[in-house]
Amino acid sequence: MTTMTTTTDAPVLTATGVTMRFGGLTAVRTVDLTVHHDEIVGLIGPNGAGKTTFFNCLTGLYRPTEGTVTYRDTVLPPKPHLVTRAGIARTFQNIRLFANMTVLENVLVGRHTRTREGLLSALLRSPRFHRAEAASTQRAMELLDFTGLAPKADHLARNLPYGEQRKLEIARALASDPGLLLLDEPTAGMNPQETRATEALVRAIREQGTAVLVIEHDMRFIFNLCDRVAVLVQGEKLVEGTSDTVQADERVIAAYLGTPFEGAPGQEELAEVEAAEAEAAHAEEDR
Template identity: 65%
Template sequence: MSSAPALQAREVSMVFGGLRALNNVSLELAKGQIVGLIGPNGAGKTTFFNCLTGLYTPTSGQVLLGGTQLPGDPAEVTTAGLARTFQNIRLFPSMTVLENVLIGRHVRMKQGPLSSLLHGPAFQRGERAARERARELLDFVGLSRVEDELSRNLPYGDQRRLEIARALATDPSVLLLDEPTAGMNPQETEAARQLIFRIRDTGISVVVIEHDTKFIFTLCDRVTVLVQGELLVEGTPEEVRGDPRVVEAYLGKPPEEVQAVVEEITHGSAEGASGE
């Protein structure tokens, strides 16, 4: 077995016209680790995910999954074992919950086009196995009871969980979650945290983008902070939340957002501070 990191981004840069959205950003994710990616609005977090998943071709830099360079095409990246969810939920609203997960599962189905066309025995066996796996995943994320519901009818938090189930259906070794708790209430957020821990416990490594720093500091093994396309700080949650550069970067936000951010950071610090 290779001892290569689950995911490695080496000095990734992305330039849009005159804008350098990412400047030599590196990140390493060990197997079984949860890494958080935080930073003020426009820091380049989603652009970084897009570079990792082949949606954007980085201007320079390399991305390796399990030590092997990833292809530049999103579908091939998924097949290679890197799955993601999106900041804005991207489900098929007129399909059922089960069908949405099956879409993810089809990445792993082996039937050739002729078998699919003829609906032969191999196709039917494959379909049965796909449904079984999709149902297991719905059970895993807690959505079994609504498998026949149209996905557009699900509450927001359940739609986010469904997106995760669909990503898991591709059998990833690494899962990227872009703002998985955005718009969730505190109960849903806590359920999302527990779900991410359970995903990690199955052996999948996870990278999470989140604005909720308290969530990140209590979830992740390590945290990377991006500011204006640059890697500002990388370290354990304790190292990062105590770093004055991080507080300063967040205070650079518009005045109306400052107080909320200070409170988030303070809460995160207070919880983890040794008994204070």
């Protein structure tokens, strides 16, 4: 077993030359990105830019065609449960809660990667199992309190308002005690009040020692929140820097307005990449 150590200056996440091809189509091309332990980093780009595909490469859902992803200097295997165990958790663009389980039970599911009790211990209901179960429940309730959901611990997840379902997904992800949290469009479908609450929650997560990498279409949310922002355009990293640097870049403005810049792929290639990403996403959901 490899022992992972960190320093103040060492990145939590390092993606080097990450490329993802679907057949002859390239959805992500040689993308480099780092996230440090005390950072909130944003990843933005127009629809079809390859943001979610890149996230899927980071979290083991896809095996990159080329490049490496390391967490605290250890190369990550392309297996989602092993990536989670290593210390990276994520939420999804489309909410993936267990609708017929309670709020508390959903968080406990996220806790299983940090428990060591085996099947025999569970079947025998040993004292060790009961201690572990009590500790997991205590930690889950702490996370529900942190996200403001403790009063609804016994409610079914399906009965929560949309914004609270998003919070529950975050609580469940945090249950694995990650060093890095990846958020895929956490404010999608939210009203302004819910968006502000999510911004405050993400800041609080960082203050508790968890780095954050976030995909989002809400530019105000991203630029208010993030220490650095990277821009993907048609699978390639166009620019990276502070919010002011990114907002002032004419290529970013052109990309969002749909204006071609020198070297930009054409709309036909963009449509092909979007279709390949969608097909891969459907295949993953069917697994």
